[in-house]
Amino acid sequence: MASPVQRNPKILRLLFVKLKHIGDALLLTPTLVATRSQYPEAEIWVVVRQGTEGILAGCTAIDHLITVAPNENDQRGFGSLWRDLSTLLHIRRQRFDYAFDLSDGDRGRWMVGLSQGTQRCISATKRPINLWCDQWITQRTTTPWNRGHRVEKDHLMVSEFLPLAGEIPSLNYDEAQTKIPPSMQRVNDFVVIHPGSRWRKKRWPLDHWLILGKALLEHTNTLVISSGPAEDERKLADQLTSEIGPERVINSDGQWSWAELAGCLQLARAYVGLDTAATHLAAACQCPITAMYAYTIMEQWKPWRAKCQLFHPRQWLNSWEEVLETPPSEIMRAHQPEKVLAATREIMRAPVPDQAG
Secondary structure, eight states: OOOOOOOOTTSOEEEEEEOSOHHHHHHTHHHHHHHHHHOTTOEEEEEEETTSGGGGTTOTTOSEEEEEOOSOGGGOOHHHHHHHHHHHHHHHTTOOSEEEEOSOSHHHHHHHHTSOOSEEEEEOSSSOOOHHHHTTOSEEEOOOOTTSOHHHHHHHHHHHHSOOOSSOOOOOOOGGGOOOOGGGTTOOSEEEEOOOOSSGGGOOOHHHHHHHHHHHTTTSSEEEEOOOSSHHHHHHHHHHHHHHOGGGEEEOTTOOOHHHHHHHHHHOSOEEEOSSHHHHHHHHTTOOEEEEOSSOOHHHHSOTTSOEEEEOGGGTOSSHHHHHHSOHHHHHHTSOHHHHHHHHHHHOOOOOGGGOO
8 A cells, every 4th residue: 555645744735626627627727826826835736627637738826737537428438437546546645635626516526525635625505415425525615606607606615615815816827838829920910719619509600600700801810710629610610711711711720729729819809709618718818708608697607807798698588587498599690790790899909019010
């Protein structure tokens, strides 16, 4: 049996577990930054799902980043389970002072409960605790967070057990960690659009993107089309590039890293997208945002502390019952490209001076 890791008892060791989607991982960064600010000597470990870690590359508050297999059953074979067990054993040897589950699911709770952290903290607000898991937890909160932003939820939960002072920070992607893709090296006046989403119900109609894309080129030199690596997203981006005209369009073709997209967003005049991780990254980069939503609860998921123009169904439907009764395709089509263009023009900034001319 391996002996515990030798550690300096004066250094606070902290574990944050968030086994959710890519955007959720980025939404954790204000809490990590606040923790680093309050406890500058602390050792901060973060556990996320494999495939989400790339968007955390710009968060300098993290000392150690660990990944576990995705939650989807078709992506978790025996090898993944064995790796997760090895990860858990590695975590147990660290002897954390505090371990926080911010996933609100049984898997994250088990990881925190079995971590052997001195304080093992979870939220019981959204769903009850498994009775077997409950015996391994030392701290629970039932503080309601459902009406606040998900950034506030993480910060509130952690600060209840480990005090965090001051205002909640912005999303974090440090500019020094960004990169500029080779195809963007000499581009200085551009708008980024991100038309794809892994959830089809969140997508905006193709004809709307075509109208918007062509209109945006009347106000900027170049249109940058960002897409995820999924084949259907790449096909959508390729079709837009072809129909708008490739002469003034740069297509990422799903090949850019999060650091490269962040580098573009740091310089872009504006960003137009959907309810995706890329929209949250635009907020982290303080790029002006226009975004269109279907069923999203805006109070919980809107871009955090960013200049933005948002289109959502509660602007014309009177209740959530009406929203849920309306097909998402109908909601998304109701976001008219002319209005999206006007909103984007209103927040569009000038080209970055040292990149121009």
